[in-house]
Amino acid sequence: MSVRPDELSPSAQALLGDRAYPESQVSYGGATYWLERSVEGVKRLVAMADDESPFRDFAGSAERIDGQVRFLAETTPENALALRSALPWLNPSRFGLHTSAGFGDRLGLATPGHVQALKTLGAAINPVFAQQSIREMGRCRRTPRNVLDDATWGAFQAGWTNPVGGDADHLEQLDDIDATADAGFVFYTLDPKAEVDPEAEHADSGTVQQKVEALHWPGLESDLATFTKTYVGRRIDLEHEDIELDEESALRALAKYGPSLAHAMAMYRRLMEKGIDCEVEFAVDETDYPTTPAEHVVVVSELQRLGMDFVSFAPRFVGRFEKGVEYIGDLEELSRDFEIHAQIARALGPYKLSLHSGSDKFSTYPLIAEATQGLVHLKTAGTSWAEALRVIANNDPDLMREILALALDSFEANRKSYHLSCDPTKIPADPSDDEVARLMDVVDSRQVLHVGYGAILEAFGPRMYQVWNDHEEEHYRIIADHFVRHLTPFAPYAR
Numbered sequence: 074m075s076v077r078p079d080e081l082s083p084s085a086q087a088l089l090g091d092r093a094y095p096e097s098q099v100s101y102g103g104a105t106y107w108l109e110r111s112v113e114g115v116k117r118l119v120a121m122a123d124d125e126s127p128f129r130d131f132a133g134s135a136e137r138i139d140g141q142v143r144f145l146a147e148t149t150p151e152n153a154l155a156l157r158s159a160l161p162w163l164n165p166s167r168f169g170l171h172t173s174a175g176f177g178d179r180l181g182l183a184t185p186g187h188v189q190a191l192k193t194l195g196a197a198i199n200p201v202f203a204q205q206s207i208r209e210m211g212r213c214r215r216t217p218r219n220v221l222d223d224a225t226w227g228a229f230q231a232g233w234t235n236p237v238g239g240d241a242d243h244l245e246q247l248d249d250i251d252a253t254a255d256a257g258f259v260f261y262t263l264d265p266k267a268e269v270d271p272e273a274e275h276a277d278s279g280t281v282q283q284k285v286e287a288l289h290w291p292g293l294e295s296d297l298a299t300f301t302k303t304y305v306g307r308r309i310d311l312e313h314e315d316i317e318l319d320e321e322s323a324l325r326a327l328a329k330y331g332p333s334l335a336h337a338m339a340m341y342r343r344l345m346e347k348g349i350d351c352e353v354e355f356a357v358d359e360t361d362y363p364t365t366p367a368e369h370v371v372v373v374s375e376l377q378r379l380g381m382d383f384v385s386f387a388p389r390f391v392g393r394f395e396k397g398v399e400y401i402g403d404l405e406e407l408s409r410d411f412e413i414h415a416q417i418a419r420a421l422g423p424y425k426l427s428l429h430s431g432s433d434k435f436s437t438y439p440l441i442a443e444a445t446q447g448l449v450h451l452k453t454a455g456t457s458w459a460e461a462l463r464v465i466a467n468n469d470p471d472l473m474r475e476i477l478a479l480a481l482d483s484f485e486a487n488r489k490s491y492h493l494s495c496d497p498t499k500i501p502a503d504p505s506d507d508e509v510a511r512l513m514d515v516v517d518s519r520q521v522l523h524v525g526y527g528a529i530l531e532a533f534g535p536r537m538y539q540v541w542n543d544h545e546e547e548h549y550r551i552i553a554d555h556f557v558r559h560l561t562p563f564a565p566y567a568r
């Protein structure tokens with residue numbers, strides 16, 4: 074898509090000094106662009122062209138050197154927008170049913186590491202560098218535009234010239250659609266978890282019946298008799314097995330998910346009104362109980378009947394997907410769960426099965442990659458943050474001790490809305506340097522630090538960014554190594 078230069082003009086070469094990121098250098102649309110950083114770590118865009126016309130949309134300064142124009146611009150939101158316009162592959166695009174992965178980056182620093190991982194793998198996995206949930210943006214004090222712009226600069230810096238996605242993740246309210254729609258995201262994850270009714274899981278049949286009768290049926294554009302006729306006794310022929318819905322499973326599914334379907338449709342319609350070229354994921358992965366195959370069938374069929382067009386579905390899989398640690402549960406059972414949900418996704422769609430892994434579920438990746446045959450979206454979010462803390466631990470153990478103390482102090486507040494099994498009392502209160510270096514390898518401290526990002530960044534943000542800035546290459550290498558581990562199982566199935 075882009076044209077990489079065979080060589081820069083001699084004058085441009087002379088200016089491409091030690092401070093430049095050589096892999097960022099790219100020629101397109103009559104100009105050559107690259108990114109530089111000052112000794113203090115401030116980055117700026119540099120570009121050369123025969124005249125100023127390619128730089129119309131940027132805010133910056135131009136000077137003439139040897140008959141060429143050299144243009145300098147700060148990495149502002151305005152210039153990020155102009156860069157996406159000048160180098161169009163940096164604009165988020167839709168991936169449809171192609172294999173994709175969402176990386177997530179709470180700091181706005183990790184994208185070059187993510188790019189390194191993808192370049193190392195060389196697989197056709199489509200990256201979503203810009204991805205953050207509304208909840209996280211709030212805790213990190215970032216705006217949707219920050220998320221998108223940081224990913225733009227990072228992808229540019231690391232020389233990524235293939236398509237990128239952009240995920241406005243875990244949107245729960247109509248307002249969340251409004252807040253993210255203008256920024257330029259193309260992938261919207263609709264998460265109506267607050268409207269999923271956990272009581273329906275174990276309620277007796279009389280209660281289930283009451284719940285179903287009490288549903289707001291106009292919102293579902295249906296009625297109980299129609300629903301019953303459609304689903305009770307319905308048989309779905311899958312590749313290796315069949316599912317038959319009986320009255321019990323169909324009604325319980327509707328009691329559990331019915332209100333969430335109406336809410337998700339309201340969000341979907343709000344999004345469609347924006348007229349954006351985008352795609353949608355439907356996610357219930359953060360709910361209390363696993364999504365059964367029968368529930369999957371009912372939920373997806375009802376959304377399709379109501380007119381939702383989605384490219385991926387994130388059920389709540391069996392077992393526990395806690396933040397930043399391995400899968401907790403029976404891998405054989407999970408493998409069967411992946412397999413049947415993947416078969417349903419192929420039979421009713423096809424659409425991608427989406428795994429919100431909560432990061433670092435290395436044992437599960439080969440299983441879902443195989444079950445879906447690459448019709449899959451992998452979503453991680455906080456693992457880049459957890460790995461970035463290694464850079465702090467390696468280079469400023471004293472700061473890391475302060476960070477740990479705060480994470481422990483604020484743990485009860487930080488853990489809200491997360492499923493965790495860590496035991497903070499097992500974490501050394503005053504760790505030695507060796508213990509500091511291992512904090513990110515031990516479940517208890519990794520989880521406590523994983524969920525503490527809001528309070529930690531609030532208190533230590535500038536000092537931490539200084540460390541990451543001073544040890545940029547180490548940071549990228551750690552992130553890249555970690556993501557190669559995440560993505561390798563998907564590579565053979567990427568499509």
Ligand SMILES: [Zn+2]
Nearest residue numbers: 356358359429
């Ligand atoms: Zn999720």
